[in-house]
Amino acid sequence: MKESSDFEFDDLQGLLRFGYGKLTDTSFLLLNIVNADLAKKWLETAPISSALTQDPPPETALQIAFSVEGLRALGLEESVVEGFSDEFIVGMAGDESRSRRLGDVGSNAPQQWKWGGHAAQVPHVLLLLYATKGGLDAWQKTIEGEHFSNAFELLQELPTLYIGDIEPFGFPDSISQPTVDWMQRQSTDTHERDRYSNLLAPGEIVLGYRNEYGQYTARPLIDPRKDKFATVLPGAEDDLPLKDFGRNGTYLVLRQLSQDVPGFWQFLDQVADHIPEKREQLAAAMVGRELDGTPLVPAHIPGISRKEYENDFTYDQDPKGNYCPLGAHVRRSNPRTGDLPTSACGPVDRLIKILGFGQRPDEDLIASSRFHRLLRRGRTYGPALAPKDAIERHAPVAERGIQFICLVGNISRQFEFVQNAWTMNSKFDGVQDEKDPMLGNREPLMSGESTDHFNSPDPAGPMRTTCHLPQFVTTLGGGYFFMPGLRALKYISALPANRTGSPS
Amino acid sequence: MTPQSSFMIVAAVRDGQLKDLHALLASMNNLPGHADPNNKLIPFGKFDRLHFARFVIIEARTAQEIRAFGVTPRPWQPTLAFLGDIDGDMQTFFLELIERAEPGLKKVFSHCEGFSGENQDLLGWMKANNINASATYVNWIGRTVRQIHEEAALHRSLSTYLQKTADDVGRENVRALRQKLLSYVEMEKYKGRLTLTPPEPTPPEWKMRNLLHMIGIPLILLLLSPLLLVIALIFALRLRMLERSDPELFIRPSREHLAELTVQEDRDVSNQYSVFGDVKPGVVRLLTFKFVLLVTDYFARHIYNHGFLARIKTIHFARWVFMDNNHRVFFASNYDGSHESYMDDFINKVGWGLNLTFTNGVGYPTTRWIIKEGANREHAFKYTQRRHQIPTEVWYKAYPGLTAVDLARNSRIRQGVEIRQSNDAEIREWLSLI
Numbered sequence: 044m045k046e047s048s049d050f051e052f053d054d055l056q057g058l059l060r061f062g063y064g065k066l067t068d069t070s071f072l073l074l075n076i077v078n079a080d081l082a083k084k085w086l087e088t089a090p091i092s093s094a095l096t097q098d099p100p101p102e103t104a105l106q107i108a109f110s111v112e113g114l115r116a117l118g119l120e121e122s123v124v125e126g127f128s129d130e131f132i133v134g135m136a137g138d139e140s141r142s143r144r145l146g147d148v149g150s151n152a153p154q155q156w157k158w159g160g161h162a163a164q165v166p167h168v169l170l171l172l173y174a175t176k177g178g179l180d181a182w183q184k185t186i187e188g189e190h191f192s193n194a195f196e197l198l199q200e201l202p203t204l205y206i207g208d209i210e211p212f213g214f215p216d217s218i219s220q221p222t223v224d225w226m227q228r229q230s231t232d233t234h235e236r237d238r239y240s241n242l243l244a245p246g247e248i249v250l251g252y253r254n255e256y257g258q259y260t261a262r263p264l265i266d267p268r269k270d271k272f273a274t275v276l277p278g279a280e281d282d283l284p285l286k287d288f289g290r291n292g293t294y295l296v297l298r299q300l301s302q303d304v305p306g307f308w309q310f311l312d313q314v315a316d317h318i319p320e321k322r323e324q325l326a327a328a329m330v331g332r333e334l335d336g337t338p339l340v341p342a343h344i345p346g347i348s349r350k351e352y353e354n355d356f357t358y359d360q361d362p363k364g365n366y367c368p369l370g371a372h373v374r375r376s377n378p379r380t381g382d383l384p385t386s387a388c389g390p391v392d393r394l395i396k397i398l399g400f401g402q403r404p405d406e407d408l409i410a411s412s413r414f415h416r417l418l419r420r421g422r423t424y425g426p427a428l429a430p431k432d433a434i435e436r437h438a439p440v441a442e443r444g445i446q447f448i449c450l451v452g453n454i455s456r457q458f459e460f461v462q463n464a465w466t467m468n469s470k471f472d473g474v475q476d477e478k479d480p481m482l483g484n485r486e487p488l489m490s491g492e493s494t495d496h497f498n499s500p501d502p503a504g505p506m507r508t509t510c511h512l513p514q515f516v517t518t519l520g521g522g523y524f525f526m527p528g529l530r531a532l533k534y535i536s537a538l539p540a541n542r543t544g545s546p547s
Numbered sequence: 548m549t550p551q552s553s554f555m556i557v558a559a560v561r562d563g564q565l566k567d568l569h570a571l572l573a574s575m576n577n578l579p580g581h582a583d584p585n586n587k588l589i590p591f592g593k594f595d596r597l598h599f600a601r602f603v604i605i606e607a608r609t610a611q612e613i614r615a616f617g618v619t620p621r622p623w624q625p626t627l628a629f630l631g632d633i634d635g636d637m638q639t640f641f642l643e644l645i646e647r648a649e650p651g652l653k654k655v656f657s658h659c660e661g662f663s664g665e666n667q668d669l670l671g672w673m674k675a676n677n678i679n680a681s682a683t684y685v686n687w688i689g690r691t692v693r694q695i696h697e698e699a700a701l702h703r704s705l706s707t708y709l710q711k712t713a714d715d716v717g718r719e720n721v722r723a724l725r726q727k728l729l730s731y732v733e734m735e736k737y738k739g740r741l742t743l744t745p746p747e748p749t750p751p752e753w754k755m756r757n758l759l760h761m762i763g764i765p766l767i768l769l770l771l772s773p774l775l776l777v778i779a780l781i782f783a784l785r786l787r788m789l790e791r792s793d794p795e796l797f798i799r800p801s802r803e804h805l806a807e808l809t810v811q812e813d814r815d816v817s818n819q820y821s822v823f824g825d826v827k828p829g830v831v832r833l834l835t836f837k838f839v840l841l842v843t844d845y846f847a848r849h850i851y852n853h854g855f856l857a858r859i860k861t862i863h864f865a866r867w868v869f870m871d872n873n874h875r876v877f878f879a880s881n882y883d884g885s886h887e888s889y890m891d892d893f894i895n896k897v898g899w900g901l902n903l904t905f906t907n908g909v910g911y912p913t914t915r916w917i918i919k920e921g922a923n924r925e926h927a928f929k930y931t932q933r934r935h936q937i938p939t940e941v942w943y944k945a946y947p948g949l950t951a952v953d954l955a956r957n958s959r960i961r962q963g964v965e966i967r968q969s970n971d972a973e974i975r976e977w978l979s980l981i
Contacts, residue, residue, distance in 0.1 A: 140809035399857040464888040490948030504978035
């Protein structure tokens with residue numbers, strides 16, 4: 044068993060451990076490498092923040108991630124690149140089949156993105172700057188140093204703006220987060236843990252460690268006998284003579300999601316006959332939380348208010364969605380399911396459950412959540428607009444939304460699965476042809492059946508249906524990046540010059 | 548009740564005809580891999596007994612893997628397979644097929660060996676080339692295509708009507724609501740806009756055979772049990788030895804191969820899956836494989852025949868077929884949701900069952916005591932199943948937009964129309980389905 048202090052936090056980029064919530068000013072830069080040598084020189088001394096705790100807490104932070112083209116531009120050998128997952132190599136928008144799977148069709152289609160929508164547009168580098176209020180400009184000057192402007196070309200600075208701990212629609216954001224089990228104290232064996240737990244094996248988020256299957260996710264491993272530069276890298280736990288380029292690194296998924304805040308609240312206001320309580324009730328049903336973050340679950344622990352459950356609850360007591368609709372946004376994004384539909388009492392009961400007997404027809408339709416968790420690190424952009432102002436006819440128009448970021452060890456099993464099987468799935472948990480009321484596109488099914496509605500189950504009997512939902516969230520850009528560990532960054536910056544610009 | 552059956556017409560593609568055949572089959576599609584239901588060659592949509600159909604060109608893309616066992620790959624000629632899942636018996640369906648699509652079928656089969664052209668006796672040839680599966684799974688035995696369409700129409704109609712009337716009558720007033728809905732259905736039936744055909748009587752011959760199968764198989768196993776127990780022990784030890792010594796093949800599928808497969812996926816709410824590979828060498832592996840499939844088939848027929856296969860509720864039809872004189876095996880299924888979620892189900896819900904079966908296939912990740920590990924080796928498993936998957940040239944589903952869960956719900960809604968609920972709670976439950 045490892046102690047927390049034993050974990051190689053000094054080799055992790057800080058974002059894996061911290062949200063940097065106190066550093067409210069951010070600048071997300073999309074860069075292309077124009078001079079690989081200078082870029083590596085800059086990288087050598089760049090003050091990339093590690094995951095070690097600091098006292099007092101830092102006032103600035105810098106994080107870096109690369110797209111596959113970025114790694115190639117820096118001269119990473121193709122044999123190493125091939126160790127990454129196909130999703131990363133092909134890219135978020137690099138394959139129409141992937142776009143279809145992610146719901147990036149219609150108005151979400153990559154052809155219409157502001158960035159990252161086709162191969163030539165995929166940025167090489169994502170640089171994330173964080174600072175306390177007012178400190179960003181000085182921090183940017185500090186990190187840029189002498190080589191920066193000749194090494195990189197700024198493609199775009201993604202907008203970000205701190206509007207409090209809420210997302211643009213007005214709901215508290217990022218309450219549901221997995222707690223990474225850095226010490227690997229919790230068993231991943233389903234016999235020892237068939238219920239939902241918020242503790243997550245480090246390998247689900249960080250490469251080079253055991254994941255929830257007790258396995259090591261595939262990643263680039265390098266033979267140090269063939270590549271002397273690899274000696275700076277950590278060893279591969281599961282394949283010892285080899286060096287692990289992926290260890291302490293993670294995949295970073297970035298998506299710029301535009302949110303139509305006036306559109307959302309005005310639609311609800313109209314459906315709710317302009318009654319504020321009704322409006323907020325429907326909004327809460329769609330989100331799956333009230334405006335103050337209270338989850339929509341029955342109060343089941345005496346003496347504890349529902350608000351206090353925060354991230355500590357499941358939907359076990361609400362299988363039909365009478366409290367929190369099955370299709371609600373947060374229920375789709377993290378259904379909080381365990382490995383078995385309900386807890387098994389004893390081996391016989393366990394066997395019955397495994398064989399699928401004794402179930403209602405609408406039971407056990409969702410995958411076990413622990414294999415599909417995301418560590419979210421997004422930031423909002425655009426000016427705040429309170430719901431009461433958003434319903435006004437002349438609500439101030441502005442670009443608002445979220446720079447959605449999540450960190451995962453396996454893009455297809457985690458981010459893409461959540462997006463496809465849960466968020467965009469018109470049949471999630473047996474719902475009737477509806478997608479995520481907040482995030483979903485409103486494309487009809489192949490059969491022509493519409494999906495632009497939202498059902499709230501009602502214990503009285505008939506469901507309450509809201510029809511003709513407009514699309515509230517539109518994808519404006521996105522990409523898959525790799526956020527290396529600090530020793531892997533050293534390896535990159537030491538790559539010999541003659542390798543640069545190796546053909547892709 | 549009308550029982551379902553399946554067919555699989557198989558014939559080797561003649562040398563030099565492969566490219567033409569690909570093009571001809573593609574001409575039946577309106578989306579990559581998806582049949583136009585009204586296509587000119589075989590208008591699948593006109594057959595009201597046909598649930599699913601597909602054309603696959605079975606190629607041994609992974610034939611070389613068996614070399615890891617020190618065995619030389621057997622030759623394999625690209626083979627056309629035409630698969631269908633139907634209501635009622637094969638013979639009458641073939642006649643229907645020929646009646647409506649004789650020229651199209653002849654055009655397709657003329658690319659195959661042993662098909663002599665215009666004067667060929669089509670029915671005889673199709674029957675001669677039909678091979679039986681070792682195991683088949685039907686999500687709901689007895690549920691016909693006609694029933695599925697009628698019940699879907701009933702649900703759609705009731706859903707629209709309920710939305711209009713719920714608030715007028717009062718949502719709490721469930722008895723009055725039910726009465727309204729029931730009268731509405733009667734009216735719609737009278738006007739000819741809804742039909743709810745009562746089930747056909749079960750063919751007595753099928754009933755008899757099914758009963759014999761249900762009793763016969765356990766009876767034979769019981770009689771042989773003393774012998775089987777001894778054999779089982781030997782087999783268990785032998786299999787454990789093989790598990791320890793069999794080579795583990797950790798080969799990543801190429802991106803080109805993956806792209807060829809994924810371009811056909813996630814267009815409808817359901818997808819198709821065809822895999823083909825070698826049976827591991829040796830009689831122990833083959834006999835184990837055969838026995839496991841015998842048991843699978845038994846369970847599918849008599850126990851898992853109403854909406855779920857162990858914990859999986861997303862498979863409509865599936866089949867396991869031995870080919871090439873038991874040296875190779877083909878698996879085909881029609882499932883709901885994305886490939887990734889299908890694999891998630893495979894690993895997390897029925898990994899044990901998958902291990903039991905495919906541990907006998909070349910390239911399957913190493914198992915322990917034939918039910919442990921295996922699929923749980925996530926990467927190795929996902930690589931191997933994709934590597935062995937082959938594209939489906941043409942795929943037809945009679946009810947796009949509907950999942951198996953939808954079909955079960957629609958049947959429950961219909962049941963509620965035909966059988967009165969006894970108390971308010973049951974009425975509420977019924978109303979909540981609509």
